[in-house]
Amino acid sequence: MRVFQVENAWSDDNLRIGERPDPVAGPGEVRLRMLASALNYRDLLVPRRGYGSRMQALPLIMLSDGVGRIDQVGSGVDAFHIGDRVCPLFFSTWPGGEPSSEHMARSLGCESDGTMAEYMVVPAATVAHVPAHLDDTEAATLPTAAVTAWRALVTEGRVKAGDTVLVQGTGGVSLFALQFARLLGARVICTSSSDEKLERVREMGADVTINYRSTPEWGRIARDAAGNGGVDHVIEVGGQGTLAQSLRAVRPGGTLSLIGVLGGGAMDAPLGLVVTRHVRLQGITVGNREDFLAMSRAIAHSGMRPVVDRSFPFEELREAMQYLASGRHFGKICIRH
Numbered sequence: 001m002r003v004f005q006v007e008n009a010w011s012d013d014n015l016r017i018g019e020r021p022d023p024v025a026g027p028g029e030v031r032l033r034m035l036a037s038a039l040n041y042r043d044l045l046v047p048r049r050g051y052g053s054r055m056q057a058l059p060l061i062m063l064s065d066g067v068g069r070i071d072q073v074g075s076g077v078d079a080f081h082i083g084d085r086v087c088p089l090f091f092s093t094w095p096g097g098e099p100s101s102e103h104m105a106r107s108l109g110c111e112s113d114g115t116m117a118e119y120m121v122v123p124a125a126t127v128a129h130v131p132a133h134l135d136d137t138e139a140a141t142l143p144t145a146a147v148t149a150w151r152a153l154v155t156e157g158r159v160k161a162g163d164t165v166l167v168q169g170t171g172g173v174s175l176f177a178l179q180f181a182r183l184l185g186a187r188v189i190c191t192s193s194s195d196e197k198l199e200r201v202r203e204m205g206a207d208v209t210i211n212y213r214s215t216p217e218w219g220r221i222a223r224d225a226a227g228n229g230g231v232d233h234v235i236e237v238g239g240q241g242t243l244a245q246s247l248r249a250v251r252p253g254g255t256l257s258l259i260g261v262l263g264g265g266a267m268d269a270p271l272g273l274v275v276t277r278h279v280r281l282q283g284i285t286v287g288n289r290e291d292f293l294a295m296s297r298a299i300a301h302s303g304m305r306p307v308v309d310r311s312f313p314f315e316e317l318r319e320a321m322q323y324l325a326s327g328r329h330f331g332k333i334c335i336r337h
């Protein structure tokens with residue numbers, strides 16, 4: 001089968017199409033004929049060995065997100081059938097419950113081979129059905145960015161109707177967070193570097209928009225716009241570059257979900273505000289199978305559709321990664337197999 005993998009050394013230059021033997025489903029496993037994949041920011045770091053020694057030895061098949069149709073079912077598998085459309089889950093080791101080192105030991109496209117293959121064989125316990133109304137590229141976006149936003153707002157955050165949620169930027173995680181916040185009945189404040197993208201989030205229902213380039217001191221503006229002492233929940237993807245503003249925006253007792261460090265990974269913020277405002281600083285690393293199932297039910301029930309900016313053919317993974325790195329995208333970038 002054809003795969004897109006980092007071949008014999010860690011570098012962007014060694015990202016190539018290669019051949020592997022077709023895998024066969026063993027007991028307890030299913031084989032997926034892959035239909036589509038999706039990119040995440042982390043995939044830009046993978047070919048440079050950005051996640052260190054815990055990564056699988058080379059060659060490594062790229063990408064954590066994808067959807068496939070089951071074409072082989074191993075013995076002992078009852079919950080899935082040939083023809084089912086499923087996503088392989090980000091963590092193959094986290095069925096539910098609290099995070100732990102064991103639960104977060106293996107993720108696709110990093111500690112184990114990812115979705116850029118014609119076929120994937122995985123334990124049946126590590127896949128989940130996808131909402132029927134989604135097309136293949138939309139369904140492929142769910143395991144990483146969508147589960148991250150869901151776990152931040154719902155599982156950990158317990159956001160409720162009437163709360164105000166602030167989302168930073170218009171990338172994959174943040175647009176899912178905008179959509180989920182609206183499903184929950186929350187008000188949404190959205191920041192972006194682009195007025196054109198802010199116009200698009202207003203069309204998606206964002207209540208307040210702020211350009212973080214032209215208004216670098218956006219924290220106080222967001223707090224005033226939220227009323228009630230400030231924002232209830234911040235989806236923090238900027239890290240070092242944005243944390244100080246987020247701490248000005250959040251209300252006493254509010255939550256900051258620390259998801260990404262696009263603007264640097266060091267702590268450079270007035271930590272006294274965390275103390276005096278009783279801020280809950282909650283780290284998030286994707287989520288588990290239970291998160292995926294709960295989120296999938298909400299998406300199916302509401303008819304929500306992920307925002308796919310653009311999709312590329314399988315052969316153009318490198319071009320898709322360059323487009324992601326350019327930051328011109330709005331929402332998700334996908335691959336058609």
Ligand SMILES: NC(=O)c1ccc[n+]([C@@H]2O[C@H](COP(=O)([O-])OP(=O)(O)OC[C@H]3O[C@@H](n4cnc5c(N)ncnc54)[C@H](OP(=O)(O)O)[C@@H]3O)[C@@H](O)[C@H]2O)c1
Nearest residue numbers: 041169170171172173192193238260261262263284285286
């Ligand atoms: N913890 C987890 O489980 C988890 C899961 C998924 C992703 N992440 C992390 O979350 C971050 C976002 O991931 P993603 O896949 O959503 O990325 P993405 O699709 O590439 O989106 C990034 C967007 O964030 C905005 N942005 C870029 N640099 C920024 C900065 N310095 N400050 C504020 N906003 C900035 C930009 O929006 P505008 O163009 O609108 O300005 C950009 O389009 C990454 O750091 C990623 O590694 C973490």
